Amino acid sequence: MELVAETLIGNTVRLEPLVEAHREAMREAADVPDMWRLMTIRGDGEHFDAWFDDRLAEQARGSAISHAVIIGDEVIGHSAYLVITPQFDRVEIGWTWYVTDHRGTMVNPECKLLLLDHAFACGAERVELKTHIKNVHSQNAMIKLGAVREGTLRHHVRLWDGSWRDSVFFSILREEWPGVKVGLEARLKA
Numbered sequence: 268m269e270l271v272a273e274t275l276i277g278n279t280v281r282l283e284p285l286v287e288a289h290r291e292a293m294r295e296a297a298d299v300p301d302m303w304r305l306m307t308i309r310g311d312g313e314h315f316d317a318w319f320d321d322r323l324a325e326q327a328r329g330s331a332i333s334h335a336v337i338i339g340d341e342v343i344g345h346s347a348y349l350v351i352t353p354q355f356d357r358v359e360i361g362w363t364w365y366v367t368d369h370r371g372t373m374v375n376p377e378c379k380l381l382l383l384d385h386a387f388a389c390g391a392e393r394v395e396l397k398t399h400i401k402n403v404h405s406q407n408a409m410i411k412l413g414a415v416r417e418g419t420l421r422h423h424v425r426l427w428d429g430s431w432r433d434s435v436f437f438s439i440l441r442e443e444w445p446g447v448k449v450g451l452e453a454r455l456k457a
Contacts, residue, residue, distance in 0.1 A: 268356040268390035270348060272332045275381040278455070280374055282346065282381055285322055285333035292342035293319065293335055296366050305399040306364075309427045322347070322362070336365065336378060343369045346378050348386065356392035373455060379412055380451040387444050400433040409437040413447035 272284040283289070294315050303309045310318030322345075325331035330351055336344035344365035348358050360382050365374055386394050396414055398405040410416065414437035423434035439447055 268353045268358070268392070270332065270351055270353070270358060270386060270389045270391070272326070273385070275334070275385055277377045277381050279338060280343075280377050280381070281337045282334035282378060283337060285326060285335055285345075285347075287323070289335040289342060290316075290319055293345065296342050296344060297364075299367060302364055302367075303427070305402050305426070305432070307424050307426055307432065314427075325349075333362065334382075336374070338369075338374070343374065344378075346382060348382070350395070356390055357395065358386050358391050358393075359395040359397065360386070361397065375408060376412070376451055376454050380448065380455065383439065383444065383451075384448065387441055392441050394439045396437045396439075397434045400435050406435055406437075412439075413443070413450050414439050415443070 274284065275282040285293075297310045297315055297318070298312060300311045303311050303314075308314070308318055308321065322331070322333040326333055331347050331349045332351070333345060333347040335342050336346060344363070346363040347361060349361045350357070350359045352358065360379070363375070363378070383394055396409050398409070400419060406416075417436045417438055420434045420436065422431040424432050426432050
């Protein structure tokens with residue numbers, strides 16, 4: 268797998284690899300404290316610059332590719348390739364969040380279609396997704412996406428507030444991708 272950073276363009280959204288020029292627009296989009304309550308690191312208010320700098324640093328190391336999610340000229344969220352593991356043709360999609368007005372819309376299915384299609388085109392055998400066990404909305408979205416629920420890792424990571432997170436893991440394998448892709452495309456056309 269040779270996952271490359273490039274702009275991914277859909278019918279509504281554009282995913283641009285994160286650069287310094289996105290900082291201020293993303294700062295505004297990220298300033299929703301409740302959105303960060305189940306995340307490992309906070310990215311709202313005074314915590315934003317450290318969060319943003321971490322995303323750029325991961326990208327510079329080659330361990331992640333972050334994307335600004337954009338509609339028109341407005342940054343409305345973030346999603347990333349994480350834990351890029353070329354030797355095992357494996358990558359995770361995560362750190363996904365959207366401003367309130369775009370949650371529960373077709374933005375997430377379109378972003379996942381773009382990210383998954385690019386990952387598999389770059390040679391991924393397996394794409395992983397995970398979420399907090401308390402984030403039932405995300406779990407349902409992953410099931411609706413067509414990902415397979417694999418299980419829960421208990422006390423997997425600590426959240427920014429010191430509490431433990433049990434992480435629910437999902438995946439899509441290369442052989443499953445054609446069916447998942449058809450389902451996503453049908454949802455976007457409906």
